[in-house]
Amino acid sequence: xxxxxNSTNVTxxxxxxxxxxxxxxxxxxxxxxxxxLKNLIKKPDELPHLLFAGPAGxxxxxxxxxxxxxxxxxxxxxxxxxxxxxxxRGIKMVRDRVKEFAAVIKIPSRIERKGNGNKKxxxxxxxxxxxxxxxxxxxxxxxxxxxxxxxxxxxxxIICNYLSQIIEPIQSRCAxxxxxxxxxxxxxEDLKKICTNEGLDYEEQAxxxxxxxxxxxxxxxxxxxxxxxxxGQINLSNVTLAMGLSxxxxxxxxxxxxxxxxxxxxxxxxxxxxxxxxxxxxxxFKYSYQEIKNMKLENIEEIMSIMAExxxxxxxxxxxxxxxxxxxAQLATIxxxxxxKK
Amino acid sequence: xxxxELYRPTIFEQMIGNExxxxxxxxxxxxxxxxxxxILLLGPPGxxxxxxxxxxxxxxxxxxxxxxxxxxRNSSQLERIINPILDNSSLLGKKCLLFVxxxxxxxxxxxxxxxxxxxxxxxxxxxxxxxxxANSLNHRIKNLSKACKVLRFQPIPPHLLLMFINYILNxxxxxxxxxxxxxxxxxxxxxxxxxxxxxxxxxxGYANQSNNTGTRLDISEGIQYLxxxxxxxxxxxxxxITDSSFPDPRYGLSPEERRKDIINALFTxxxxxxxxxxxxxxxxxxxxxxxxxxxxxxxxxxxxxxxYMESLITQQLFDSSKNYNIKYNQYGISWPLxxxxxxxxxxxxxxxxxxxxxxxxxxxxxxIMYFDYFIKIVSVNNTDISNxxxxxxxxxxxxxxxxxxxxxSLRK
Numbered sequence: 001x002x003x004x005x006n007s008t009n010v011t012x013x014x015x016x017x018x019x020x021x022x023x024x025x026x027x028x029x030x031x032x033x034x035x036x037l038k039n040l041i042k043k044p045d046e047l048p049h050l051l052f053a054g055p056a057g058x059x060x061x062x063x064x065x066x067x068x069x070x071x072x073x074x075x076x077x078x079x080x081x082x083x084x085x086x087x088x089r090g091i092k093m094v095r096d097r098v099k100e101f102a103a104v105i106k107i108p109s110r111i112e113r114k115g116n117g118n119k120k121x122x123x124x125x126x127x128x129x130x131x132x133x134x135x136x137x138x139x140x141x142x143x144x145x146x147x148x149x150x151x152x153x154x155x156x157x158i159i160c161n162y163l164s165q166i167i168e169p170i171q172s173r174c175a176x177x178x179x180x181x182x183x184x185x186x187x188x189e190d191l192k193k194i195c196t197n198e199g200l201d202y203e204e205q206a207x208x209x210x211x212x213x214x215x216x217x218x219x220x221x222x223x224x225x226x227x228x229x230x231x232g233q234i235n236l237s238n239v240t241l242a243m244g245l246s247x248x249x250x251x252x253x254x255x256x257x258x259x260x261x262x263x264x265x266x267x268x269x270x271x272x273x274x275x276x277x278x279x280x281x282x283x284x285f286k287y288s289y290q291e292i293k294n295m296k297l298e299n300i301e302e303i304m305s306i307m308a309e310x311x312x313x314x315x316x317x318x319x320x321x322x323x324x325x326x327x328x329a330q331l332a333t334i335x336x337x338x339x340x341k342k
Numbered sequence: 343x344x345x346x347e348l349y350r351p352t353i354f355e356q357m358i359g360n361e362x363x364x365x366x367x368x369x370x371x372x373x374x375x376x377x378x379x380x381i382l383l384l385g386p387p388g389x390x391x392x393x394x395x396x397x398x399x400x401x402x403x404x405x406x407x408x409x410x411x412x413x414x415r416n417s418s419q420l421e422r423i424i425n426p427i428l429d430n431s432s433l434l435g436k437k438c439l440l441f442v443x444x445x446x447x448x449x450x451x452x453x454x455x456x457x458x459x460x461x462x463x464x465x466x467x468x469x470x471x472x473x474x475x476a477n478s479l480n481h482r483i484k485n486l487s488k489a490c491k492v493l494r495f496q497p498i499p500p501h502l503l504l505m506f507i508n509y510i511l512n513x514x515x516x517x518x519x520x521x522x523x524x525x526x527x528x529x530x531x532x533x534x535x536x537x538x539x540x541x542x543x544x545x546x547g548y549a550n551q552s553n554n555t556g557t558r559l560d561i562s563e564g565i566q567y568l569x570x571x572x573x574x575x576x577x578x579x580x581x582x583i584t585d586s587s588f589p590d591p592r593y594g595l596s597p598e599e600r601r602k603d604i605i606n607a608l609f610t611x612x613x614x615x616x617x618x619x620x621x622x623x624x625x626x627x628x629x630x631x632x633x634x635x636x637x638x639x640x641x642x643x644x645x646x647x648x649x650y651m652e653s654l655i656t657q658q659l660f661d662s663s664k665n666y667n668i669k670y671n672q673y674g675i676s677w678p679l680x681x682x683x684x685x686x687x688x689x690x691x692x693x694x695x696x697x698x699x700x701x702x703x704x705x706x707x708x709x710i711m712y713f714d715y716f717i718k719i720v721s722v723n724n725t726d727i728s729n730x731x732x733x734x735x736x737x738x739x740x741x742x743x744x745x746x747x748x749x750x751s752l753r754k
Binding site: 007008009010011013014016017056061065082084086087130131134219220223224226227230231242245246247248250251263264267268271272273275276277278283287313316317318319321322323325326329330332333 | 674
């Protein structure tokens with residue numbers, strides 16, 4: 001199984017990309033959405049802007065890419081702009097990148113049509129805007145105008161976790177699709193397919209453990225599966241080892257250290273996550289929430305209330321490090337015991 | 343030459359303060375025999391711990407082997423340096439004196455096994471005299487301190503500092519008013535190094551400038567003074583003459599603007615102090631509140647509210663900080679630790695950015711949900727890294743960074 005192949009690139013190496021569906025009909029269990037999208041793209045000119053909402057790792061970005069490939073054909077890459085709003089969340093990104101791309105009239109494919117008369121002309125360019133709910137509301141307002149002004153040349157596929165964080169005017173300009181959380185059997189089936197393909201044995205228990213940890217995030221599940229296989233067989237203990245490598249567990253360690261009163265250690269660990277791993281402040285709370293939920297703490301409601309307060313303060317304050325540090329200090333003062341160690 | 347080096351004592355008699363402690367050290371070294379317990383010098387910075395060790399090693403002609411926080415101090419590193427000298431002969435044939443400075447700064451994480459190794463050395467071998475130094479007793483060095491004779495240093499008392507100021511001024515042929523001298527003594531909190539630095543700054547024209555235009559204190563000086571004032575009016579007065587601002591850092595700050603951001607400066611000073619967690623959590627809660635208040639002013643552009651800031655800060659922070667000797671600190675954690683985090687972050691930040699594009703996720707998601715998995719997977723795949731990087735159309739400089747991270751993960 002080790003691929004010594006000289007032409008391997010990073011995306012072949014990682015199963016998450018290797019097994020990313022290339023056709024929308026291969027997307028794992030979002031049947032209603034797929035059906036309706038397939039109907040919509042029969043008449044490409046009438047395709048509205050799209051808004052995909054749903055949890056992480058259920059196929060939103062993949063669906064957007066598959067759609068682009070089907071609509072734009074072989075040279076789709078040239079006519080698609082992929083942006084991740086959580087890396088550039090401000091109005092500057094909308095002005096510089098989106099506006100510029102949307103303003104360019106679609107690249108005519110006449111040159112390529114030389115001698116090949118039946119090649120389709122590209123109907124428009126596509127902008128895929130991932131994690132759009134991380135955009136500031138100012139940036140979203142700017143985006144709204146661009147969507148209107150450029151609809152002749154450009155289609156938007158806007159992707160978010162929480163629809164409520166997308167401003168109304170944008171919602172009303174898009175056809176909205178709610179991607180649902182994947183069930184255990186969906187995830188298991190897909191993981192098993194990968195195992196068969198890679199010629200690997202697996203323990204059923206190990207696969208369920210992956211599901212219960214990732215809560216239906218297929219992307220994270222595949223990463224854990226592959227890492228477990230890097231440790232050896234796909235069994236419970238290797239899956240546990242793999243899970244320990246995840247950044248989410250590292251966020252969990254920050255929380256545990258704070259609760260144990262090791263405030264300074266927890267701060268150093270937090271700074272490492274922020275400045276080495278590039279963890280965003282909002283993601284810190286997202287992963288903390290998942291981790292704390294699973295910790296079986298005796299005073300979990302008290303801890304959740306503190307977290308609620310500081311998650312809120314993070315959104316209204318301007319010094320994120322002060323807010324996160326104060327959060328850890330509050331945890332350190334109340335402390336906790338783990339109810340039942342499992 | 344910096345004055346702190348220029349006026350570093352070279353003989354025992356030149357030192358000031360902590361007379362009894364210094365005498366005990368002298369007695370210890372004179373009576374030292376194989377088997378004598380090592381000593382641990384405990385005390386705040388700038389009171390002469392390092393200086394006395396240098397002086398006695400010269401007095402008694404020891405070859406001084408010194409390890410401080412700038413050296414990496416994990417167990418293998420320490421073994422490499424210490425083992426060869428344990429039989430008490432240096433290259434020069436002189437007797438050795440081992441001095442491990444800032445033992446409370448030996449990190450549990452990055453200097454793996456360092457403390458255990460030291461403890462072992464201290465317990466097993468007593469062939470050479472060993473001196474340890476630390477600012478405070480934390481839980482990590484508790485065991486170490488039990489195996490040693492602990493000698494405590496106190497901050498230098500004001501009258502001795504004043505004497506020393508007069509001595510230096512005399513040497514430099516400079517003059518300051520008594521008030522200025524007292525303010526320096528006050529600001530330095532018994533730390534000779536801080537005192538000399540302040541004195542040098544004042545003497546190099548800084549004072550003249552500030553006297554004419556109504557004093558403006560640099561942020562470091564301001565915060566230092568602020569946090570040592572014993573009176574609310576004083577606290578607020580210092581706040582109002584400190585050269586600082588209330589920016590909104592979300593829109594990017596230059597390093598200088600960041601330094602002047604008073605909320606941040608208060609934060610880094612408090613959080614790096616030795617305050618107990620109860621007090622610290624109260625102070626942090628207040629800073630968190632102040633941050634929100636300032637952000638609202640910026641968002642609503644209600645600049646008139648800024649007139650309340652000095653009162654707000656005073657009201658919120660004076661009571662909780664008045665009784666602790668908190669010092670100005672530009673960084674929230676010690677620089678050696680922060681430096682390590684920054685330099686590793688700097689080297690892998692671009693890598694994470696480039697890879698996240700290939701995997702179509704945000705950098706934060708890549709850092710958390712992919713990076714360590716990726717490193718593990720690369721490590722078992724026998725893949726040639728430079729090939730892998732080349733085939734992925736990535737900058738070839740990343741292969742070195744990946745190689746480093748691979749080695750790092752294997753060390754764990």
